[in-house]
Amino acid sequence: MSADWFRRRFLPRGPLPAPRPPRPRASPVPYRRPRFLRGSGSSSCTADASRRPDARPVRSPVRGRSLPWNAGYAEIINAEKSEFNEDQAACGKLCIRRCEFGIEEDQEWLTLCSEEFLTGHYWALFDGHGGPAAAILAANTLHSCLRRQLEAVVEGMVATQPPMHLSGRCICPSDPQFVEEKGIRTEDLVIGALESAFQECDEVIGRELEASGQVGGCTALVAVSLKGKLYVANAGDSRAILVRRDEVRPLSSEFTPETERQRIQQLAFIFPELLAGEFTRLEFPRRLKGDDLGQKVLFRDHHMSGWSYKCVEKSDLKYPLIHGQGRQARLLGTLAVSRGLGDHQLRVLDTNIQLKPFLLSVPQVTVLDVDQLEPQEEDVVVMATDGLWDVLSNEQVARLVRSFLPGNREDPHRFSELAKMLIRSTQGTDDSPIQDGQVSYDDVSVFVIPLHHQGQGHSSH
Amino acid sequence: MSADWFRRRFLPRGPLPAPRPPRPRASPVPYRRPRFLRGSGSSSCTADASRRPDARPVRSPVRGRSLPWNAGYAEIINAEKSEFNEDQAACGKLCIRRCEFGIEEDQEWLTLCSEEFLTGHYWALFDGHGGPAAAILAANTLHSCLRRQLEAVVEGMVATQPPMHLSGRCICPSDPQFVEEKGIRTEDLVIGALESAFQECDEVIGRELEASGQVGGCTALVAVSLKGKLYVANAGDSRAILVRRDEVRPLSSEFTPETERQRIQQLAFIFPELLAGEFTRLEFPRRLKGDDLGQKVLFRDHHMSGWSYKCVEKSDLKYPLIHGQGRQARLLGTLAVSRGLGDHQLRVLDTNIQLKPFLLSVPQVTVLDVDQLEPQEEDVVVMATDGLWDVLSNEQVARLVRSFLPGNREDPHRFSELAKMLIRSTQGTDDSPIQDGQVSYDDVSVFVIPLHHQGQGHSSH
Numbered sequence: 005m006s007a008d009w010f011r012r013r014f015l016p017r018g019p020l021p022a023p024r025p026p027r028p029r030a031s032p033v034p035y036r037r038p039r040f041l042r043g044s045g046s047s048s049c050t051a052d053a054s055r056r057p058d059a060r061p062v063r064s065p066v067r068g069r070s071l072p073w074n075a076g077y078a079e080i081i082n083a084e085k086s087e088f089n090e091d092q093a094a095c096g097k098l099c100i101r102r103c104e105f106g107i108e109e110d111q112e113w114l115t116l117c118s119e120e121f122l123t124g125h126y127w128a129l130f131d132g133h134g135g136p137a138a139a140i141l142a143a144n145t146l147h148s149c150l151r152r153q154l155e156a157v158v159e160g161m162v163a164t165q166p167p168m169h170l171s172g173r174c175i176c177p178s179d180p181q182f183v184e185e186k187g188i189r190t191e192d193l194v195i196g197a198l199e200s201a202f203q204e205c206d207e208v209i210g211r212e213l214e215a216s217g218q219v220g221g222c223t224a225l226v227a228v229s230l231k232g233k234l235y236v237a238n239a240g241d242s243r244a245i246l247v248r249r250d251e252v253r254p255l256s257s258e259f260t261p262e263t264e265r266q267r268i269q270q271l272a273f274i275f276p277e278l279l280a281g282e283f284t285r286l287e288f289p290r291r292l293k294g295d296d297l298g299q300k301v302l303f304r305d306h307h308m309s310g311w312s313y314k315c316v317e318k319s320d321l322k323y324p325l326i327h328g329q330g331r332q333a334r335l336l337g338t339l340a341v342s343r344g345l346g347d348h349q350l351r352v353l354d355t356n357i358q359l360k361p362f363l364l365s366v367p368q369v370t371v372l373d374v375d376q377l378e379p380q381e382e383d384v385v386v387m388a389t390d391g392l393w394d395v396l397s398n399e400q401v402a403r404l405v406r407s408f409l410p411g412n413r414e415d416p417h418r419f420s421e422l423a424k425m426l427i428r429s430t431q432g433t434d435d436s437p438i439q440d441g442q443v444s445y446d447d448v449s450v451f452v453i454p455l456h457h458q459g460q461g462h463s464s465h
Numbered sequence: 466m467s468a469d470w471f472r473r474r475f476l477p478r479g480p481l482p483a484p485r486p487p488r489p490r491a492s493p494v495p496y497r498r499p500r501f502l503r504g505s506g507s508s509s510c511t512a513d514a515s516r517r518p519d520a521r522p523v524r525s526p527v528r529g530r531s532l533p534w535n536a537g538y539a540e541i542i543n544a545e546k547s548e549f550n551e552d553q554a555a556c557g558k559l560c561i562r563r564c565e566f567g568i569e570e571d572q573e574w575l576t577l578c579s580e581e582f583l584t585g586h587y588w589a590l591f592d593g594h595g596g597p598a599a600a601i602l603a604a605n606t607l608h609s610c611l612r613r614q615l616e617a618v619v620e621g622m623v624a625t626q627p628p629m630h631l632s633g634r635c636i637c638p639s640d641p642q643f644v645e646e647k648g649i650r651t652e653d654l655v656i657g658a659l660e661s662a663f664q665e666c667d668e669v670i671g672r673e674l675e676a677s678g679q680v681g682g683c684t685a686l687v688a689v690s691l692k693g694k695l696y697v698a699n700a701g702d703s704r705a706i707l708v709r710r711d712e713v714r715p716l717s718s719e720f721t722p723e724t725e726r727q728r729i730q731q732l733a734f735i736f737p738e739l740l741a742g743e744f745t746r747l748e749f750p751r752r753l754k755g756d757d758l759g760q761k762v763l764f765r766d767h768h769m770s771g772w773s774y775k776c777v778e779k780s781d782l783k784y785p786l787i788h789g790q791g792r793q794a795r796l797l798g799t800l801a802v803s804r805g806l807g808d809h810q811l812r813v814l815d816t817n818i819q820l821k822p823f824l825l826s827v828p829q830v831t832v833l834d835v836d837q838l839e840p841q842e843e844d845v846v847v848m849a850t851d852g853l854w855d856v857l858s859n860e861q862v863a864r865l866v867r868s869f870l871p872g873n874r875e876d877p878h879r880f881s882e883l884a885k886m887l888i889r890s891t892q893g894t895d896d897s898p899i900q901d902g903q904v905s906y907d908d909v910s911v912f913v914i915p916l917h918h919q920g921q922g923h924s925s926h
Binding site: 007010153156157160166168169170171173175176178179182183185186188191192193194195196197198199200203274275289290293295296299300301302304307308309310311312313329330364366368369 | 468471614617618621627629630631632634636637639640643644646647649652653654655656657658659660661664735736750751754756757760761762763765768769770771772773774790791825827829830
């Protein structure tokens with residue numbers, strides 16, 4: 005944001021206007037579970053039937069329905085934390101339209117000669133908060149944004165090296181060399197498209213929520229396969245890992261008020277008005293109180309990775325911008341994540357202080373070269389919302405994967421069975437394979453994506 | 466910087482004032498070579514004698530003079546790029562005063578009962594630009610800033626765990642638990658002190674240069690040993706690596722307009738006034754020209770790790786905020802580094818556009834646990850300015866270290882001999898051990914710090 009734009013958007017002059025009252029329209033975003041769960045036991049799509057029974061069922065796609073790459077999926081609703089399951093999921097085939105332009109002399113008219121498709125696949129998890137609407141909108145929308153963004157650069161993607169000019173026309177003879185020197189590869193265009201798609205989707209969600217008078221936000225974790233590579237884009241605290249026989253590799257990192265402390269503190273330093281005099285930007289080991297006044301206590305500010313001591317003043321007693329540790333860490337006492345989609349209207353309870361300026365919708369993207377990996381029979385990517393990772397470590401999940409898959413080679417539905425087993429491992433039930441494990445009371449959603457046989461034949465039309 | 470402070474400091478309203486003319490005082494910062502080079506051949510300290518002869522000599526401390534930990538040092542002046550050697554170096558013992566306070570009932574008076582010292586060692590390289598003054602000031606000053614910053618927190622450092630309150634007084638019974646939960650360790654206080662010391666030194670340099678009517682800036686790479694650990698703090702493009710028999714480990718990373726692109730572009734996005742309409746914030750594979758207008762070309766902005774295409778407008782033809790690749794990359798067409806000390810008055814040639822807002826003085830700090838490493842006879846840390854690393858890779862330096870040391874065990878001066886040999890390897894001379902090597906025409910300065918026997922007995926008084 006530019007300072008001027010930022011001030012116009014977030015820092016109105018004069019007394020702050022009251023938050024706009026929700027302006028309900030005829031059709032709020034309807035609650036639903038992912039489409040690919042249709043027909044799976046208790047998987048009716050109406051809100052009423054989705055209310056949990058006493059024993060929470062683990063749900064997965066009905067046998068016979070196959071997801072892209074024969075991926076597995078399972079989910080469980082939280083233990084009465086919210087009426088709805090605020091997690092959402094989506095997956096499908098991505099068909100990216102390629103236009104072939106005419107020969108050189110026709111270029112002025114960009115004659116459309118033929119059309120073919122670059123295909124990929126898409127799996128996404130959205131973990132909602134403040135209501136299910138943002139996650140549902142994201143599940144309905146993000147793949148379309150991504151398709152549009154990829155179509156806008158697809159001519160660049162199908163070339164051996166992205167051309168400096170999308171038209172392929174060379175204006176300087178050394179243009180290819182400039183691109184080469186910058187090290188720009190096809191995968192950078194996909195990364196750029198993912199970054200733009202997340203931002204576009206965030207704008208759509210903002211408009212839709214405002215129009216329907218609804219609120220809320222969600223994290224987004226997306227895996228996209230394209231041309232032999234798997235792109236994992238993450239904004240929030242979900243996680244994807246690669247599990248192989250001898251390797252566990254994180255494919256994402258989490259974005260929380262703790263992991264993004266310096267970015268968030270720095271924004272509050274540049275625009276102190278965002279805290280409206282109600283919060284302190286500084287971090288202390290605990291919230292300070294009157295007895296601490298005048299004492300030198302541990303603190304850190306936006307420019308510090310280390311810690312130092314400062315003499316406590318009265319303004320240091322305010323509520324901290326980022327408070328609490330680990331799972332309990334909150335931004336402005338409100339939000340546990342620092343990236344995601346939505347939350348355009350979110351304010352600190354009983355104040356006019358907005359959360360959105362501190363949130364980023366742009367994801368971090370990791371690229372896995374599946375072709376180069378030469379994946380083996382039981383190599384998988386596990387994607388899950390934080391409910392799983394709060395209870396199971398990467399290594400525990402890897403052990404469960406390795407113990408489950410070899411004995412179930414014949415079951416075509418084995419990756420969903422594995423996803424279900426992972427979820428049951430978080431429920432502290434008698435049949436849980438993890439002894440003395442912790443229990444997750446959160447919504448949990450899991451994709452298991454097998455990599456074997458899938459990296460090949462990537463550019464089918 | 467806060468937006469208001471920032472505007473007051475960098476964005477004067479109305480027509481921009483002309484740059485303040487230098488206000489010379491009686492004594493500009495005198496040129497000198499590091500003190501520990503005194504008596505070493507051509508090492509006279511006057512400016513005249515420092516002018517290079519036709520064959521540039523490699524200089525190192527005179528035999529018999531030992532540096533902390535018996536470290537080695539060597540330097541060479543550039544090939545007529547500047548009149549002076551703009552690199553500077555410093556090393557020495559750090560004595561940090563510890564005050565022991567009286568027993569509980571006397572605390573109100575903070576009775577000073579005794580004084581003892583926590584000792585460490587310090588090695589620093591500064592690579593100047595725009596004149597030698599900033600690097601000389603940094604070599605004269607930074608260790609004092611660091612001592613002062615460490616003395617301000619030393620009571621916290623000598624405790625098993627840093628206490629929440631510097632006085633050691635416990636205001637909440639669970640204060641130690643809060644500190645524990647945040648994972649705050651002694652080394653975080655040293656990191657905090659290094660971060661503060663760099664900033665304090667930057668302010669001193671700003672004041673001193675203004676008072677003496679001089680200009681310039683420098684990078685800073687500092688290694689500090691304290692309580693069995695080695696802290697490497699870096700702001701700029703110098704580099705430190707650990708070389709062991711079976712391992713080469715980078716102990717720093719470089720800060721250049723390329724590596725800090727997103728931070729720099731984002732600042733220009735928030736405060737577009739900083740570019741005064743003369744530069745474009747966006748990155749393109751090359752500088753655009755009239756023929757590119759209306760074409761879709763590769764670009765990226767501050768929020769992007771990937772690349773995308775945009776339609777070229779007239780404003781995209783401006784000179785880029787960051788231009789060129791690798792060694793040639795420049796910030797505002799002027800500076801090759803994005804962190805360092807000084808440059809308070811630096812402006813883009815023939816304009817009023819300032820560089821300082823884009824520069825950070827805060828270093829990145831890496832911690833090496835020397836005690837835990839159990840260093841062997843030939844384990845060393847090599848610190849050098851960019852002149853060395855432009856020509857030799859980490860692996861080449863490691864090979865040279867491993868080939869040199871075993872045959873020279875008896876020479877007490879062997880680490881300086883190794884530093885000299887490393888420098889000669891950059892000069893393309895007949896006796897260079899690197900065949901077909903590139904040649905460095907830059908100033909080069911090298912410390913070689915042996916780790917064996919040094920991690921032990923760290924807290925002598």
